Amino acid sequence: xxxxHDIEITINGERRAVTVESRRTLADxxxxxxxxxxxxxGCEHGVCGxxxxxxxxxxxxxxxxxxxxxxxxxxxxxxGLGTPENLNTLQQAFMTEHGLQCGFCTxxxxxxxxxxxxxxxxxxxxxxxxxxxxxxxxxxxxAGILRAARLAADSDxxxx
Amino acid sequence: xxYVGSRVLRHEDPRLLTGRGFFVxxxxxxxxxxxxxVRSTSAHALIRSIDLTEAQESDGVLAVICGxxxxxxxxxVRVSPLKDEMAPYLQPVLATERVRYVGEPVAVIVATDPxxxxxxxxxxxxxxxxxxxxxxxxxxxxSDVQMVxxxxxxxxxxxxxxxxxxxxxxxxxxxxxxxVTIGRQTAVxxxxxxxxxxxxxxxxxxxxxxxxxxxxxNRRVIAAAIGLTEYQVNIHRTDAxxxxxxxxxLYPEDFLVPYLAxxxxxxxxxxxxxxxxxxxxxxxxxxxHLISGAFDRxxxxxxxxxEVWHGNGGYVRTHGLTVPELTIxxxxxxxxxPAYEGVCHIVxxxxxxxxTYRAPGRYEGTFARERLLDIAAVQxxxxxxxxxxxxxxxxxxxxxxxxxxxxxxxxxxxxxxxQSLLEVALVEADYSSWQxxxxxxxxxGQLVGTGMAxxxxxxxxxxxxxxxxxxxxxxxxxxxxxxxxxxQGIETIMAQIAADELxxxxxxxxxxxxxxASMDDGMGSWASRxxxxxxxxxxxxxxxxxxxxxxxxxxxxEVSPEELTLRDGRVEVNGSxxxxxxxxxxxAVIGNPPAGVDLGCKVLGARRKFSVEHMxxxxxxxxxxxxxxxxxxxxxxxxxxxxxxxxxxxxxxxxEGQLIGGxxxxxxxALLEELVYGPDGQPxxxxxxxxxxxxxxxxxxxxxxxxxxxxxxxxxLGAKGAGEGGLTACGATIASAVGNAIGKVExxxxxxxxxxxxxxxxxxxAASTDHVSSAE
Numbered sequence: 001x002x003x004x005h006d007i008e009i010t011i012n013g014e015r016r017a018v019t020v021e022s023r024r025t026l027a028d029x030x031x032x033x034x035x036x037x038x039x040x041x042g043c044e045h046g047v048c049g050x051x052x053x054x055x056x057x058x059x060x061x062x063x064x065x066x067x068x069x070x071x072x073x074x075x076x077x078x079x080g081l082g083t084p085e086n087l088n089t090l091q092q093a094f095m096t097e098h099g100l101q102c103g104f105c106t107x108x109x110x111x112x113x114x115x116x117x118x119x120x121x122x123x124x125x126x127x128x129x130x131x132x133x134x135x136x137x138x139x140x141x142x143a144g145i146l147r148a149a150r151l152a153a154d155s156d157x158x159x160x
Numbered sequence: 161x162x163y164v165g166s167r168v169l170r171h172e173d174p175r176l177l178t179g180r181g182f183f184v185x186x187x188x189x190x191x192x193x194x195x196x197x198v199r200s201t202s203a204h205a206l207i208r209s210i211d212l213t214e215a216q217e218s219d220g221v222l223a224v225i226c227g228x229x230x231x232x233x234x235x236x237v238r239v240s241p242l243k244d245e246m247a248p249y250l251q252p253v254l255a256t257e258r259v260r261y262v263g264e265p266v267a268v269i270v271a272t273d274p275x276x277x278x279x280x281x282x283x284x285x286x287x288x289x290x291x292x293x294x295x296x297x298x299x300x301x302x303s304d305v306q307m308v309x310x311x312x313x314x315x316x317x318x319x320x321x322x323x324x325x326x327x328x329x330x331x332x333x334x335x336x337x338x339x340v341t342i343g344r345q346t347a348v349x350x351x352x353x354x355x356x357x358x359x360x361x362x363x364x365x366x367x368x369x370x371x372x373x374x375x376x377x378n379r380r381v382i383a384a385a386i387g388l389t390e391y392q393v394n395i396h397r398t399d400a401x402x403x404x405x406x407x408x409x410l411y412p413e414d415f416l417v418p419y420l421a422x423x424x425x426x427x428x429x430x431x432x433x434x435x436x437x438x439x440x441x442x443x444x445x446x447x448x449h450l451i452s453g454a455f456d457r458x459x460x461x462x463x464x465x466x467e468v469w470h471g472n473g474g475y476v477r478t479h480g481l482t483v484p485e486l487t488i489x490x491x492x493x494x495x496x497x498p499a500y501e502g503v504c505h506i507v508x509x510x511x512x513x514x515x516t517y518r519a520p521g522r523y524e525g526t527f528a529r530e531r532l533l534d535i536a537a538v539q540x541x542x543x544x545x546x547x548x549x550x551x552x553x554x555x556x557x558x559x560x561x562x563x564x565x566x567x568x569x570x571x572x573x574x575x576x577x578x579q580s581l582l583e584v585a586l587v588e589a590d591y592s593s594w595q596x597x598x599x600x601x602x603x604x605g606q607l608v609g610t611g612m613a614x615x616x617x618x619x620x621x622x623x624x625x626x627x628x629x630x631x632x633x634x635x636x637x638x639x640x641x642x643x644x645x646x647x648q649g650i651e652t653i654m655a656q657i658a659a660d661e662l663x664x665x666x667x668x669x670x671x672x673x674x675x676x677a678s679m680d681d682g683m684g685s686w687a688s689r690x691x692x693x694x695x696x697x698x699x700x701x702x703x704x705x706x707x708x709x710x711x712x713x714x715x716x717x718e719v720s721p722e723e724l725t726l727r728d729g730r731v732e733v734n735g736s737x738x739x740x741x742x743x744x745x746x747x748a749v750i751g752n753p754p755a756g757v758d759l760g761c762k763v764l765g766a767r768r769k770f771s772v773e774h775m776x777x778x779x780x781x782x783x784x785x786x787x788x789x790x791x792x793x794x795x796x797x798x799x800x801x802x803x804x805x806x807x808x809x810x811x812x813x814x815x816e817g818q819l820i821g822g823x824x825x826x827x828x829x830a831l832l833e834e835l836v837y838g839p840d841g842q843p844x845x846x847x848x849x850x851x852x853x854x855x856x857x858x859x860x861x862x863x864x865x866x867x868x869x870x871x872x873x874x875x876x877l878g879a880k881g882a883g884e885g886g887l888t889a890c891g892a893t894i895a896s897a898v899g900n901a902i903g904k905v906e907x908x909x910x911x912x913x914x915x916x917x918x919x920x921x922x923x924x925x926a927a928s929t930d931h932v933s934s935a936e
Contacts, residue, residue: 021275023275024275031185031186032188036179037179037183037185037186038178038179038180038181039179040183040350040351040401041185042350042351042352042401042434043434043847043848044433044434045434045435045847045848045849047847047848047849048350048434048848050350077179078177078178078179079178079179081177081178082177082178083178084174084175084177084178084180085174087174087177087178091177091178094173094177095169095170095173095174095177096169098170098813098814098816098817100173100176100177101402101647101648101649101817101821102176102349102350102351102399102400102401102402102403102646102647102648103172103173103175103176103177103181103399103401103647104181104183104349104350104351104399104401104402104647105350105401106176106177107179110177129856129857130857132855132856133855133856133857134855135855136350136848136853136855137350138347138348138349138350138402138404138821138825138853139402139647139817139821140817140820140821140824141820141821141822141823141824141825141854141859141862141886142824142855142856142859143820143859143861143862144817144820145856146856
């Protein structure tokens, strides 16, 4: 007996209607129902943070949220940032500072740091490190990610 | 314009930064079904019965299959001369009579939706008759309980030796013997494994997404297993969310997904979840070393002996023998050693089977050997740096044939200068000031210490790699390679090499790896071989393409090829640069030649195979400074430094990225990571809450020194490989620093140095100090 709900989520500024089972995670709704495959699943138990998206502006593990919990909310994903031809400041900083290798965890870090830099455009290095410690990267050893966050913070035009 | 050697930003980044990467779970085929694996919940048992009825009646289920329903061969060993001897120990795709580890596949569900597949998996009822559980290699070797009836639990004993070891120990003035253990660990790429397969009955072709590392090998084996020819199977390029050795080897699911796609005639997807990953993807390390050294009184190493117990897990997988072999053949490291004997017992245990994980055998062997040297230095009253200095091979002694065989090739240490790298690294890291600072802090009662280790790596395993270059009439250049992307930046590196050779802008080069339709042969991306061997193949293919362009242009411009130069992607007549053709123009003419002119080729391009006999041996030094919290046993890494000779760095940015990333991964292995089992063989580290990975909060700033003083003569690029040396000596170095910090160099003998272990060491160091002071 499936428990089905019609929900509406504003994703990257666009209202999307979707019918979901109550147990379906937000990550699966984004990836498989809405085709937004930029959000990745690394552990499905809230530790690695690869699936981090912004819900009403705050970072959330989309593997630990049900789609129905996002009903009526605003969700931002990596697809809402810059494009390959026109990377935003933070994405460009990741490229310049070699803040990614395999790139699987990268969308989660981008969303995490997008929220940080909106809330605190001038974070200290310690504040950046604290936030970066929320997610796991297995390739870079974090050095490039920390430098990228610093560079983006020091550039004035961070995406709003 | 010279790309090789420059900090070229990566081609891969724009797509990966915008969510446009293409990972296996991003592929969805029309009509796709989902597979879910039912795994053993018992570590060692006979399967009494499997009841599939309820699962078959579950919503959305199209098929439920267990071992008796399929005819698939066991999974072969990929790399080893002992393939035949391993036959009894190989893993079946689905267990039929007996299970040998928690996580072993016993049945699969195919359903319309992954949630429904998982529901159905829970309705498969397997009844087990429990057998005694063997968790420790030595216990298992001695046990009467045979995991494979009629065969010893000790699947092989590998030996490597040279010189007269007995004599060296008999004549030694000092013998040091230690017993050290490296816990069971695994790579944990952030993307789990996954596979999609689709059978097209009309053209009788099977398409696969998600294979990586060794796609051509896997294609051969999978095709044979399901009764297709190699050329009926196409493996498609996907991005890979980290590899580190574990991803891309053949696992049961790599047979099940294609098999079911063929059998059901529907596309099948399987994506591993993290809980599955931690019990099914290869584990590694898990070694005990009983290592002893024979020394003279000034610390010269006369002989070395190591007896290794390798807890292999329930089956011999594709790489079951590789890690043990590399452990004992690389153990002598960069040292002068008259006599050596390494013995490795490979023993089945009721745990997840093992395979390679970044710096396989070297992480373990370096830990054992460098611990031995640290402890010998204390016992002989020699500075730990000095004992390395007197034993490191000098530049004049190289190249040198070690008299050992590793991975089918003799170990010939190539040109190097281990001694000067150590000296340069000491200065660059300013290690003496780390030591002075630690000494002062210890005098104030803080447990701060420094440690170091020297190591030898290996890379560039042959026998060959293939590459093809083709230029289209717009001047677009496609480079097809046998290697694959694992996130290491291979597309950028190969593009750098091709762009330099063809004198073009790197933006015009597109690199395709892991796509069997565009490159039908290749050895794959493993063992730090992509740049060394694969890059050399790209260089040769690009050079041959450039030669062809000159030859064709010579015909068209009616000059000899010697009168032409390739510059900025244009073939120019020397001395009159207005008489020129772009590479695209040359390709266009080849595609549509003037009537009556035979240009001798159909496309502007070339395919080349680069073969290499011996591996090349990069080497390095690590330094650490750590603080130990005596109350909690927590270790903080305050400073870390990696010096690494890479022969030639194609891209210093990505080499540095490899070193720093490797170092943090290796520090994780030194301090945090261990796959722990309960006495019943139940895995206790089956989530990332229990298997701890380093976060930015644990990661020190890692200083690096990349040297290019001794380019490899084994390949035209001079590259020695850079993928593993960031990590190789981390266990040894952190242990050395922790021993120094707590004032008991010999105490750290077991990795990881978890808080519980360190706290016990601190307590024991304090007790022995108290004892000494009270005796005085």
